[in-house]
Amino acid sequence: MSERGNYEAIRKSILELLDQPEYDDGSVGPVLVRLAWHSAGTYDAETDTGGSNGAGMRYEAEGGDPANAGLQHARVFLEPVKAAHPWVTYSDLWTLAGCVAIEAMGGPKINWLPGRTDFVDDSKLPPRGRLPDGAKGVDHVRNVFTRMGFNDQEIVALSGAHNLGRCHTDRSGFEGKWVHSPTRFSNQYFRLLTRLEWKPKKLNNGVLQFVHVDEDLDEGLMMLPTDMALLSDPGFKEWVLLYADDKAAFYADFANAFAKLMELGIQRDAQGKVVNSDNLKGGYHS
Ligand code: HIF
Numbered sequence: 001m002s003e004r005g006n007y008e009a010i011r012k013s014i015l016e017l018l019d020q021p022e023y024d025d026g027s028v029g030p031v032l033v034r035l036a037w038h039s040a041g042t043y044d045a046e047t048d049t050g051g052s053n054g055a056g057m058r059y060e061a062e063g064g065d066p067a068n069a070g071l072q073h074a075r076v077f078l079e080p081v082k083a084a085h086p087w088v089t090y091s092d093l094w095t096l097a098g099c100v101a102i103e104a105m106g107g108p109k110i111n112w113l114p115g116r117t118d119f120v121d122d123s124k125l126p127p128r129g130r131l132p133d134g135a136k137g138v139d140h141v142r143n144v145f146t147r148m149g150f151n152d153q154e155i156v157a158l159s160g161a162h163n164l165g166r167c168h169t170d171r172s173g174f175e176g177k178w179v180h181s182p183t184r185f186s187n188q189y190f191r192l193l194t195r196l197e198w199k200p201k202k203l204n205n206g207v208l209q210f211v212h213v214d215e216d217l218d219e220g221l222m223m224l225p226t227d228m229a230l231l232s233d234p235g236f237k238e239w240v241l242l243y244a245d246d247k248a249a250f251y252a253d254f255a256n257a258f259a260k261l262m263e264l265g266i267q268r269d270a271q272g273k274v275v276n277s278d279n280l281k282g283g284y285h286s
Contacts, residue, residue, distance in 0.1 A: 004087045007096065007114055013081040014100045020077075027183040028077045029101035030165025035074035036098020036262065037161070038067070039091065042126035043264035045149040050126030051265025053116050053276070055090035067131035070171035091116035095262045105164065107185030108255035112262060115274035124265070134167075134174060134224035135208065138233045141226050148264055150257065156230055156239035157253035158261065163189040167222065173207040176222035180214075187251075190244035193231060198223055 003009055018029050039057055042050030056062040057071065078097055082088065092114050099110035132144045145155045165182050167174035179188040198210040210223040230236040243250035267276040 003085065005114075007088075007092075010081060010085055010088055010093065010096060011100050013084055014078075014097045015104055017077060017080065018101060018104055024166060025177070025182050027101075027105070028074065029105045029183055031070065031074040032077070032094075032097040032101040033161060033164055034098075035071050035078075036095045036101075038071060038131060039094045040261050040264050041132075041144075041148065042130040043148045044126065044130065045147065045264075048265060049124045050130055051124075052091045052095050052262065053265050054120045054124065055094060055116075055118050056120060056125060057094075058090060059120070061125065061128070065128045065131065067128075067133075070168060089116055089118045091118055099258070099262065102161075102164075102185060102258065105183055105185045108251040110255055110262070111259045113266075113268070113272055115268070115272075116266060117274070132226060134172060134226045136226060136229075138229045138236070141229055141236075142233075148261070150260070152235040153239050153253065154257040154260070156236050156243065157250065157257045159227065159230060160187060160189050160243060160250055160254050161258070162224075162227060163187070167209075167224075169203070169205065173203070173205055174209050174222065174224060175203060176209075176211070176220055178221060178223065178227070180221070187243050187247045189227075190240055190250065192221065193223065193227060194240060194244045196221070198228060 018027050020026065020028050024030070039055065040052040042062070044050050057068060057075070062068065063072070075094075078093055081097075082090065082093055095116065096112055096114070099112040103109055130144070132141060141155065142152070145158075150158070162178045163182070163186055166177035169175045179192060181188070192212070196212045198212055200208055201211045202208050208225065210225070210228050211220045213220045230240050243253075266274055269275050
């Protein structure tokens with residue numbers, strides 16, 4: 001029997017590649033989560049453009065957006081999975097990999113559905129500049145995520161993903177990780193955001209971030225200006241405080257918000273079948 005449509009096989013292949021002792025903190029999980037989110041986070045609800053359909057990051061226009069620096073590593077890690085299961089679309093593979101990584105790192109189960117296409121619909125291509133800029137503040141964060149269709153509560157729930165992974169000077173200009181265990185999903189990001197004292201620090205490259213030096217561990221943790229923005233706005237802060245205290249609420253809300261992120265721009269019928277992928281006009285295939 002053909003393996004086509006067996007997403008359990010894809011999940012298994014993804015799980016097998018997550019642990020990479022030589023890479024960052026020992027797992028490619030975090031960068032796969034960032035790939036999944038950046039593939040979807042170009043969405044604009046008003047014009048119904050952008051989103052994960054089309055896997056546009058394969059091409060220079062989107063892949064070369066400075067906001068996507070470093071994600072070529074994530075795509076390369078996933079190439080063996082694509083080679084072993086050529087029937088899976090890149091857009092399904094990248095979004096599923098992020099969800100599998102979240103679950104494998106101890107996060108909630110994300111309700112992921114297949115059916116995305118790799119046909120590129122020229123009329124749906126997002127311009128550069130749709131992804132958020134970590135150097136900015138409250139209005140920027142709210143504008144970018146409202147454009148995708150998220151409310152304040154969902155924005156804060158999503159933000160808990162910065163529990164995972166780290167910043168790299170050669171990718172974003174920022175440096176360091178948000179929590180001490182960056183390959184373990186938890187609500188520690190919110191706990192540290194609310195309980196530690198954060199001080200602005202200008203890095204040698206001129207980039208401004210916020211730092212907390214943990215004397216016991218002699219290791220600094222960091223926050224982006226956009227992370228700090230969640231504390232300075234009452235509409236965001238109430239959710240930060242809730243998620244710092246209530247891990248179960250965070251897991252439940254995060255799972256819903258991340259599943260919604262993965263679905264941006266994907267239209268399904270009542271059976272869950274994608275209705276806007278098979279008959280795209282004027283698209284081209286990779
Ligand atoms: Fe991130 N994010 N993100 N992010 N992000 C980085 C890294 C990760 C923003 C900026 C950055 C989300 C929202 C925002 C992850 C997941 C999510 C980096 C560092 C920056 C600068 C990149 C590097 O240098 O390698 C901004 C401004 C956001 C809007 C507020 C999402 C909610 C938190 C949507 C989300 O899921 C993950 C995971 C990483 C770690 C990647 C790694 O390589 O370890």
